[in-house]
Amino acid sequence: MSIQLQNSKSDGILKNLQPVSFANLLTISRLVITPFLIYTILHDYYTISGILVAVAVLSDWLDGIIARKTNDVTKHGELLDPAVDKIFTISVLVAFVEKHLISTFIIFLIILREMIITWFRSVMVNRGVVVPASFYGKLKTTLQLIAIFLLSINVVEAGIVFLWLSIIVAYYSGIDYLKIFIKKKVWE
Secondary structure, eight states, rough: OOHHHHHHHHHHHHHHHOOOOOHHHHHHHHHHHHHHHHHHHHHHHHHHHHHHHHHHHHHHHHHHHHHHHHHHHHHOHHHHHHHHHHHHHHHHHHHHHHTSOOOOHHHHHHHHHHHHHHHHHHHHHHTTTOOOOOHHHHHHHHHHHHHHHHTTOOHHHHHHHHHHHHHHHHHHHHHHHHHHHTTTTTTT
């Protein structure tokens, strides 16, 4: 009897599950890649590290395109993608700290900016103010991914330059969010 009851509950749960879209699978693939990438970075497998970064960047680029082309843009996907991007970026950068390629201060600056912008965006969304990604936000991400790629293939000096450029652009783009936050009087 308990087996039948358990099966009927699981059947109800299974009926409510919807298949994960291909775009979201691409997003999730970055989570799967991340521990392998960290391992290759920590063990100096530069070629494999570079390939894994390239695959992650390609999946990040494709997931949004596929979601839009297939009309499969969902709130779930819109929340999942930036969360996975932050997990990927911070995790990989921490591996570079462990390798003594970059300083902890860089990670602090990146996390500080991300947390502040996430807070700004959350407050604005709760007030009905939607802020699309800006040109400078996309530029920041591009510079950051170039830095991660260069660091992963052991082109350290250039990687650090691109990482600092991404931080400068990140804080500059943060000013845009602050302006919108103030202009829309979101705190009221």
